[in-house]
Amino acid sequence: MVQLSSKNLPIDQLNRQLKVLSKRCEVLDESVSQTENKCFVFEVHIFPKRCLTLLGYIKQIEHTAKSLQNALDKNLPEALIAFECTLFIDQFQVLLQLVQSLEKGEADILYKSYSSIKENIYQQLQKQYHYEERLLNMIAEQEELMTHSNAQQKIDIKEKIEVLKGRYQKCNSYTQMLEFKFQDSSDE
Structure with a gap:
């Protein structure tokens, strides 16, 4: 093998x-x-x-x-x-x-x-994917920072992480909606 x-x-x-x-x-x-x-x-x-x-x-x-x-x-x-x-x-x-x-x-x-509608949806999807990637990188950076922080700093960082995760979830929901729109436009 x-x-x-x-x-x-x-x-x-x-x-x-x-x-x-x-x-x-x-x-x-x-x-x-x-x-x-x-x-x-x-x-x-x-x-x-x-x-x-x-x-x-x-x-x-x-x-x-x-x-x-x-x-x-x-x-x-x-x-x-x-x-x-x-x-x-x-x-x-x-x-x-x-x-x-x-x-x-x-x-x-x-x-x-292809139609400009499909192109516009695609461009929006590209922006969403890059935004999601940035949010995930920011979450990873905060988690890394938390490993080297004292107790009070960890509390603050956890709050930041929760806010970033909330943003990511909203962003991901919008991305999925765009993916469905894009798929629908591909099927036409």
Whole structure:
């Protein structure tokens, strides 16, 4: 039986695949004309920014991979890890499909876009996930601080933690509502 020597092995494999895709994008960026480049507006709900090059989308996927690694390293809640993982996979698949289409000479996929309603919900979800991550980091920092505090400071820190947990619960409820809205808009 083979033992995995690193918990990062799957991430390392994804990063290797991303490098291969990046080289394919680099070749295509040199051959796609500038007028076509101005139309890279596919799957706008998955990528936070529009880019003039395929490598610009690679950079966004790399950012998602770093966020995923960060979430794993900090042992953040499974929901955040699952979101980052799903986002990475979705971004990778969409860009891979685009690259495959361009390599076949089919540029019409460049013009695929989604409604602004779906894009707006997606953008709100992104903000919510980042806000949740910040709140979880703040809670972890306070819990760490509490281990090195005296009795009175611990009482104050516990109160701060409870307030932060309350904010997190409200934030998470809103996030779940947005996820349902986003899912409903995907089913249409």
